[in-house]
Amino acid sequence: HPWETVTTAAMQKYPNPMNPSVVGVDVLDRHIDASGKLHSHRLLSTEWGIPSIVKSLIGTCRTKTYVQEHSVVDPVKKTMELKSSNISFTNLVSVDERLVYKPHPHEPGKTILTQEAIISVKGVSLSSYLEGLMANTISSNANKGREALEWVINRLNAEIEEFTASARGTMRNSMAAAAFVEK
Amino acid sequence: MNSVGEACTELKREYDQCFNRWFAEKFLKGESAGDPCGQLFKRYQICVQKAIKEKDIPIEGLEFMGPSKGKTENSS
Numbered sequence: 001h002p003w004e005t006v007t008t009a010a011m012q013k014y015p016n017p018m019n020p021s022v023v024g025v026d027v028l029d030r031h032i033d034a035s036g037k038l039h040s041h042r043l044l045s046t047e048w049g050i051p052s053i054v055k056s057l058i059g060t061c062r063t064k065t066y067v068q069e070h071s072v073v074d075p076v077k078k079t080m081e082l083k084s085s086n087i088s089f090t091n092l093v094s095v096d097e098r099l100v101y102k103p104h105p106h107e108p109g110k111t112i113l114t115q116e117a118i119i120s121v122k123g124v125s126l127s128s129y130l131e132g133l134m135a136n137t138i139s140s141n142a143n144k145g146r147e148a149l150e151w152v153i154n155r156l157n158a159e160i161e162e163f164t165a166s167a168r169g170t171m172r173n174s175m176a177a178a179a180f181v182e183k
Numbered sequence: 184m185n186s187v188g189e190a191c192t193e194l195k196r197e198y199d200q201c202f203n204r205w206f207a208e209k210f211l212k213g214e215s216a217g218d219p220c221g222q223l224f225k226r227y228q229i230c231v232q233k234a235i236k237e238k239d240i241p242i243e244g245l246e247f248m249g250p251s252k253g254k255t256e257n258s259s
Contacts, residue, residue: 026195028228
């Protein structure tokens with residue numbers, strides 16, 4: 001898909017069925033900088049399907065985890081960069097992700113995504129196991145991310161078609177009404 | 184998609200609709216001058232900042248960015 005389509009979809013990525021744990025998205029700040037790039041700071045709230053007995057013990061407010069995301073869109077150079085990091089459990093683990101969307105250098109109409117994640121676990125004993133586990137999750141999430149955007153793009157296209165169809169229908173109706181009046 | 188503050192979800196939806204339209208139809212086409220969503224954003228922001236404080240979400244310094252940048256208050 002072309003870069004503009006992917007970028008528009010990425011701004012509206014949630015909700016989507018591939019990321020059911022993301023339950024809230026908020027924009028904390030948005031501004032255009034001196035060079036014309038759009039910066040957005042967003043807060044993502046996630047809920048991990050903790051069994052309700054645990055929720056009733058620790059309280060529902062504490063079952064949400066939060067991620068902060070900073071994105072920069074350069075409409076001239078056609079790049080979108082997203083950096084996100086967890087703000088919950090930072091005393092245990094930090095997961096920093098960076099995604100960059102650019103037009104494909106050789107295939108027009110396509111977009112190329114580069115994605116990297118840095119995971120650090122504080123504390124020693126479980127670190128290599130946990131890091132391995134998270135690395136696997138993150139690489140399968142990368143595929144999920146692509147599927148999620150595909151889903152959003154299809155949804156946006158369907159909305160446009162629906163809008164066009166109903167606009168056509170409305171026009172036909174008003175033309176028919178006008179014809180009736182003229183008689 | 185909901186907001187972190189349940190009361191803010193409707194304000195968020197209105198702002199999102201405005202922003203998504205502006206983003207795809209203006210910003211990406213190079214016409215970034217004029218942001219039609221400023222008012223909606225301000226109202227939505229006030230609600231969100233309050234919800235974040237109430238829920239004690241550990242956001243460092245992010246709420247101080249944006250329109251209040253460059254304003255310094257001197258109190259003695």
